Amino acid sequence: MNERSAARLTRLQEALAEGGSLRLSEAAALCEVSAMTIRRDLAGADGELVLIGGYLMRGDDPRHGTAYDLAVQRDRHAEAKRRLCERALETLEEGDTLFIDCGTTLMPLAMSLPEDLSLTVVTYALNVAEAVSARPGVRLWLLGGAYHGSSRSFSSDDMAETIRSFGLNKAFLSAAGVHPRQGLSCFHFHEVAPKQAAIATAQRRVLVVDASKQGLVRPARFAGLEDIDEVITEEPVAE
Template sequence: MNPRSAQRLARLADALARGGRLRLAEAAALCEVSEMTIRRDLAAGDGQLVLMGGHLMRADDPRQAPVYDLATEQDRQARAKYRLCERASEFVEEGDTLFIDCGTTLVPLVGLLAGRREITVVTYALNVANAVSALPEVRLVLLGGLYHASSHSFDDEGVHEAVQRLGINRAFLSAAGVHRHKGISCFHFHEVAAKRAAIAAAGERILVADETKLGVIRPARFADLAEVDVVITDGQAGRDLQCARRAADGAPRILLAGER
């Protein structure tokens, strides 16, 4: 991190020392830089400050517990999610068994499977399962358990063993937060076991996350960035992550939607 970035983060940390939060625009005005510069500073930082819902806050402030609502997320970044899934669909091969994660980001991927031959989809998400059920040529494996309406997903203590019994070619993963140093995270702790099981079992791990998820930390951390093989993202924050990873050793590859 360059000295100016460190100074800006220190200034913002001081402003948030007593709790509360700042709008991204307010943080940018306080530091006399653009909002994108603040995003870049956060991505390069140590994770003490996080961006949640357009607000900057301390990661350790218990009063800032985020709330995820699937119905609200359904239409958010809809066009971006479709473009991301178009790029993700290029990885699918005939005969694949695919793990498709919960949330709304990967739902467009299901529609892009129409007409593919001998595809099996493994999921623990009811909305994904419903979309797959409309494709008679795609076989569905639904991992059951206790249903969580907040994320339209199921949770079962035996999910690791259930996934290990399957041969999964590719795991398509979603996340609510992707941070270069603090890893990949989501809102709900009940999702972690299924995500971890898919990461362990799959031949290839592909994370799909739009640029609003980059530089963000959510409560339930489920992986290091290096535990996935590919990240498909977009926007300037995606380009920044791509440049940063080019200078680093090892996985993942960063691919941008709409670019080759």
Template sequence: MNERSATRLRNLEASLAQGGSLRLAEAAALCDVSEMTIRRDLAASDGALVLVGGLLMRADDPRHAPAYDLAVQRDRYAEVKRRLCERAVATLEEGDTLFIDCGTTLMPMAASLPSDLSLTVVTYALNVADAVSARPGVRLWLLGGLYQESSRSFDGDDMAVTIARLGINKAFISAAGVHDMKGLSCFHFHEVAPKRAAIASAEHRVLVVDPSKRGLVRPARFAGLDEIDEVITEQGSIPV
């Protein structure tokens, strides 16, 4: 790598020192070179910066982790997730049939469902099912298929068809990326079908999201923000 290339990369690393990301075009403009030159710089670099979906970011930024680690995600923003799920639980009504998405954001909700309401929970996530099965009076519908260890969830060909047949009152959706323009995304492509089916069939669609997901784009896009009725965030519950 020549000195000019190394200087450009150092400048980009300094720009990303506090986290966040740069579009490839923004990085090129910042260095006053073409996008192809930035791509060549990255190809010859030590991998400190990575390009994902047209966004340049630090490889060691945990918010942009290229792989999903369920154990790590469980401990991140744990207290925030608990508070968000308290708000979600407060919206439940007698007789509701709920879709609870996979991941760790909605785990506190699954573990704290009220025992004085008659509820049915539909999920394809094993960790959610484990928590729900311990709640008295809550009926569990676990969607099966091929088990995916990375997200502790199932991948089934007929999952979307089954969800479409169910009368889901409220779908609680999680996302690994929430972007104003690019919409909602996740790490795993097998999650797209059940998420989309739940969004399509539910009477009310609720996105529960902690601050670390805002502004991010993950590999598998599954919906636009306009397909969600309500967003539960640290700022409260916001109708969309």
């Protein structure tokens, strides 16, 4: 993040220090830039500020509940995530090249990749990479760049292009929100490009999501339900 972007974010944080929200147009006017510039600033930030429904607000504002804490998410619905990942593991085949998304939902999958299959894993998530690196026989590609501690993931300008260069057999995706009309969304804008690149590239796109995410809309939309081939969840996703 450059100095001007950091200065704008600091100014917006100060404006929202006591809570409340700003329209995107108001935030842009306050910083004397375009709305698109504010969106880019947010995409390169670490979740301190979020954009929801055209309004900018603090990510840690308890009234909105939009902040993402990976350590907290790790323990939420852990048993459900384990069961869902067991079902995802059943779809693996010898020689598969897999994309594994960031977050905590797919960690049981990364930690339990079968040792009797030769697999390649592509990920931009450090926690996923750490788990995969302990699995013998699995070839790991960790995509680097700027590190985002809130989600333990990386971002870079060429990440989407790099993902498209792989012959992905399956993309295992997670989402913080699944809505029948507004589609799939996540907390962080830097996750959108790698998710979309994996969806565009993989032969089969698999969404793994527990029931707590259904009906929610998070700040960064990355796909529609029609872009997914299979949904592994506890309950049917509404049409």
